[in-house]
Amino acid sequence: MSTLPLIAHRRLDAVMAWRGNTPVSVRQFLGDVDQLAGLLPPGRHVLNLCGDRYRFAVALMAGIVSGRVSLLPSSQTLESLRQMQRYAPEVFCITDRDDGGDGLPVLRYPESLPEALADPVIPQIDRDQVIAQIFTSGSTGQPVPHLKRWGNMVRGVQAGAQRLGVGPGHAIVGTVPPQHMYGLEFTVLLPLQSGAALSAGHPFYPADICATLADLPRPRMLVTTPYHLRVLLAEPAEIPAVDLLLSATAPLSQNLAVAAEARLAAPLFEIYGSTETGQLASRRTTAGATWQTLPDIRLRGAGEAVWAEGERIEAPTRLSDVIEPVDPEARQLLLHGRHADLVNIAGKRSSLGYLDFQLNAVPGVQDGVFLLPREDDGDHPENVRRLTALVVAPGLTPTALMQALRERIDPIFLPRPLLFVDALPRNATGKLPRQATQALLASLRASSTDTIRS
Amino acid sequence: MSDASQELQSEVAGLIASALNLDIRPDEIKADAPLYGEGLGLDSIDILEVALVVSKRFGFQLRSDNPDNGQIFTSLASLTRHIAAHRTK
Numbered sequence: 001m002s003t004l005p006l007i008a009h010r011r012l013d014a015v016m017a018w019r020g021n022t023p024v025s026v027r028q029f030l031g032d033v034d035q036l037a038g039l040l041p042p043g044r045h046v047l048n049l050c051g052d053r054y055r056f057a058v059a060l061m062a063g064i065v066s067g068r069v070s071l072l073p074s075s076q077t078l079e080s081l082r083q084m085q086r087y088a089p090e091v092f093c094i095t096d097r098d099d100g101g102d103g104l105p106v107l108r109y110p111e112s113l114p115e116a117l118a119d120p121v122i123p124q125i126d127r128d129q130v131i132a133q134i135f136t137s138g139s140t141g142q143p144v145p146h147l148k149r150w151g152n153m154v155r156g157v158q159a160g161a162q163r164l165g166v167g168p169g170h171a172i173v174g175t176v177p178p179q180h181m182y183g184l185e186f187t188v189l190l191p192l193q194s195g196a197a198l199s200a201g202h203p204f205y206p207a208d209i210c211a212t213l214a215d216l217p218r219p220r221m222l223v224t225t226p227y228h229l230r231v232l233l234a235e236p237a238e239i240p241a242v243d244l245l246l247s248a249t250a251p252l253s254q255n256l257a258v259a260a261e262a263r264l265a266a267p268l269f270e271i272y273g274s275t276e277t278g279q280l281a282s283r284r285t286t287a288g289a290t291w292q293t294l295p296d297i298r299l300r301g302a303g304e305a306v307w308a309e310g311e312r313i314e315a316p317t318r319l320s321d322v323i324e325p326v327d328p329e330a331r332q333l334l335l336h337g338r339h340a341d342l343v344n345i346a347g348k349r350s351s352l353g354y355l356d357f358q359l360n361a362v363p364g365v366q367d368g369v370f371l372l373p374r375e376d377d378g379d380h381p382e383n384v385r386r387l388t389a390l391v392v393a394p395g396l397t398p399t400a401l402m403q404a405l406r407e408r409i410d411p412i413f414l415p416r417p418l419l420f421v422d423a424l425p426r427n428a429t430g431k432l433p434r435q436a437t438q439a440l441l442a443s444l445r446a447s448s449t450d451t452i453r454s
Numbered sequence: 455m456s457d458a459s460q461e462l463q464s465e466v467a468g469l470i471a472s473a474l475n476l477d478i479r480p481d482e483i484k485a486d487a488p489l490y491g492e493g494l495g496l497d498s499i500d501i502l503e504v505a506l507v508v509s510k511r512f513g514f515q516l517r518s519d520n521p522d523n524g525q526i527f528t529s530l531a532s533l534t535r536h537i538a539a540h541r542t543k
Contacts, residue, residue, distance in 0.1 A: 206515065
């Protein structure tokens, strides 16, 4: 059996996390992991909803050392919790929040755990151990699990750490939750596997990000998204020093990248990856539009048909982006947006197929379809554009339908506006020609806004 | 409610509607209906947008560690009260 340590820090008194300005040692962390592992209920699957990133890391590792598998759904709606329960009936939830986990057995993260062990041993984990199933929304209404093994996850974040030059001494702040692939990789596993330290906070407002950064020693790294970065840069007050900026989930515009580097005097890198594969390529955005593939990844194909392969990828995986290789080996590439069915809003991903399924599954809906936002000229990717839905549901009020949708789909994908129509312009084969839906949409917009308001 | 706070509330409603491109007139935002979830249906992305225009217009920053934080976005009325208490311009 080939193993890798739970945490890569060499010394037990090394700092592996910051809670505010209080450092947490590896010794304390290992003690907390050990204690929490002893408190976990019998189920083999864990839904880790901890909001505090340190507690999330402890709960994740407590699951790993006890052979459990973390389930990471793509959203936390009631419907996704039900889906997780159907996938693994014995699943339990661990959380440090007052809400969440409805209907599942809940373990509250303990307010205090007993004193750290005096001389803990760093656990060794089998490279082949399955540590997580991360779900994408799929295209048919059923979430699709992607199996993650310990060794592959560790290899992936180590490749990223090397590319970015992150290691011991770095303090890492994330504006993204750890419950998705990007946040899990860069705000939890990367610090633990590169000798850096994670910040426990999940800052929301720009002022929160500034306060969190100010608490930390330098060098500081900020892990964020195009959307959060735009909001942060709109902050008029001084932003504490940052030494490394990382953005992912959607491509950043050159303009915002230039503005960010100028304002924060730090290099900005972007990471391209997917839930299925983890990180694949990176770029220094201000240096040009071209992405450099990570050394352990190979890409095959071009356009809409590109597969990613590598030792840490379970099986060759078709990517959902339109990719143009710049050189024959695809060591360099250009990204040209997502496949037609895929939706990316403020960095969250879903598919029209999934959303349509959920809309049509609401009792009382006879027909319905989600439409992508219009691509306005000159619009920046950092701006958030919402989906529109056309629906035939004569017996439902807008309020009742929105309420039902809210239980089924992530708030970011809720239609805005939701338009009630008498029928959808389906053709003889039952398909909805894009031109016909756009024409219907245009005529609805032209008519009184009173009829389309929900 | 005084004329001044009524006026502030109308201004805040206008900021919300324009910042979020809502298909709704500002005077249709009910003072006591929830802004999150049911009610106006705002999500965390919207809240950040509103925070941005609030800090620009009224000269103070919203913070998560404010103990009133959970209350601030409860309704238009509670957001207006918070702004009235913290504005610097």
